[in-house]
Amino acid sequence: MEAPSLTNVALNKSTAQGPGTWSDPTLYKSDNAVDGIEKTEAMYCTHTSYANIMWWMVDLQAIYRIYRVAVLNRGSFEYRLQNFTIDVFMNDPRADPDFPGTLGNICAYRNIPVGVSQWAELTCDPRPSIGRFVRVVKTGYEHLTLCEVKVFSPSIQFGRNFVRTPNTKSHTEPQHFLGVFSSPIYCALAMLQYTELNINQFNHLDGRCLGSITVSGKEISSDQSWSLYIED
Numbered sequence: 001m002e003a004p005s006l007t008n009v010a011l012n013k014s015t016a017q018g019p020g021t022w023s024d025p026t027l028y029k030s031d032n033a034v035d036g037i038e039k040t041e042a043m044y045c046t047h048t049s050y051a052n053i054m055w056w057m058v059d060l061q062a063i064y065r066i067y068r069v070a071v072l073n074r075g076s077f078e079y080r081l082q083n084f085t086i087d088v089f090m091n092d093p094r095a096d097p098d099f100p101g102t103l104g105n106i107c108a109y110r111n112i113p114v115g116v117s118q119w120a121e122l123t124c125d126p127r128p129s130i131g132r133f134v135r136v137v138k139t140g141y142e143h144l145t146l147c148e149v150k151v152f153s154p155s156i157q158f159g160r161n162f163v164r165t166p167n168t169k170s171h172t173e174p175q176h177f178l179g180v181f182s183s184p185i186y187c188a189l190a191m192l193q194y195t196e197l198n199i200n201q202f203n204h205l206d207g208r209c210l211g212s213i214t215v216s217g218k219e220i221s222s223d224q225s226w227s228l229y230i231e232d
């Protein structure tokens with residue numbers, strides 16, 4: 001299966017930043033990073049106040065498989081944009097009482113400073129990160145400023161439909177063991193991290209999750225402990 005074409009799914013989505021917006025909240029607002037304007041003077045950028053943890057976050061309003069994130073640094077005080085992490089959450093992490101001290105699924109970490117008015121491209125490693133909320137976070141009592149943030153994903157994600165066939169096991173090889181999970185939804189999410197896979201099967205008794213590419217009707221059997229999920 002070829003590499004998917006990626007688009008920026010963060011554009012004009014809803015954003016937030018903390019610990020509050022620096023100085024004038026109407027000027028350095030968090031949505032400056034998703035307005036599509038790639039100017040790097042401070043007034044076009046986000047700008048947090050400072051505390052032990054500074055963060056900026058976008059709600060993609062759907063679950064996406066995120067391959068990489070690009071951030072545009074401002075044209076002055078550029079040294080501030082270093083030692084930051086990009087993490088991804090399925091649900092709004094602000095609901096967690098420990099927020100912003102909670103850590104999501106880490107897409108990437110960048111320790112070296114980003115240059116003046118430069119883009120930094122961070123690839124989610126070792127695999128795409130799956131989630132809805134993408135955060136840029138750093139520690140250390142220093143403002144976080146971002147002039148634009150792009151989140152690259154296949155544009156249609158998790159609008160993908162899977163048709164469940166209960167009491168069915170596929171024996172079509174190869175079957176990739178994806179883990180042991182408590183629910184078929186986690187099995188589906190695990191499968192989506194592998195672009196080449198589009199079929200999964202879940203064992204309701206022991207939680208085993210298997211992924212595959214094709215399914216052959218001849219190699220399906222009735223099995224009460226398994227459900228087969230095939231992309232529609």
Ligand SMILES: [Ca+2]
Pocket residue numbers: 032033034035036037038039044045147148
């Ligand atoms: Ca902008």
